[in-house]
Amino acid sequence: MLIPVINRSHHPLPAYQTAHAAGMDVRANLTEPVTLKPLQRALIPTGLYMEIPVGYEVQVRPRSGLAYKHGIGIVNSPGTIDADYRGELKxxxxxxxxxxxxxxxxxxxxxxxxxxxETAEWQPVAELTETERGTGGYGSTGSR
Incomplete structure (x- = not known):
């Protein structure tokens, strides 16, 4: 799959680090370092602009190494970049x-x-089909 991308950073495009990786690493595009204090959040620019094909999204996910070694995550994980967005990926x-x-x-x-x-449409109905689980919520499966 080819995705049109504009790279306004001076870094390489996102890339898979191993042959069977699902995610491509993306880099910060900064004019100066950004310090994140404990519990602080910040939008970090990448310099990338992309044209995602209709019917696809790009999910933005944390890097496990940053999470494990430094406690760095993504607030809205996974973040979604929609096919009609043309702004900078931050x-x-x-x-x-x-x-x-x-x-x-x-x-x-x-x-x-x-x-x-997929793009879904809601179908209003009066009732739903029965299942073994029924209305069992959080922690209900396998507890009988």
Missing amino acids: VLLVNLSAEDFIVQDGERIAQLVVARH
Whole structure:
């Protein structure tokens, strides 16, 4: 699949780091480092603009290494980039650790997963079909 992209950063395009990876690492495009204090969040620019095909989205997900080593996550994880968005891709990072974290220019800050999706319509009905689970909610499966 080819996705048209404008790269206004001085970094390489997002890329898969291994042959069977689902996500491509995306880099921060900064003129100066950004310090995230504990529980602080910030929109980090990437310099990327893309034209996602209709019927697809690009999911923005945390990088496991940043999460494990530094407590850095993404507030709206996974974030969704819709096919009709043409603005700059920015990543909403959050520092969930007790230490300051400095985001450097060119640092791999998130991963992007291209995913197909369906467009649904709601069908109002008076009742739903019965299932074994029924209305059992949080933690209800396997508890009998």
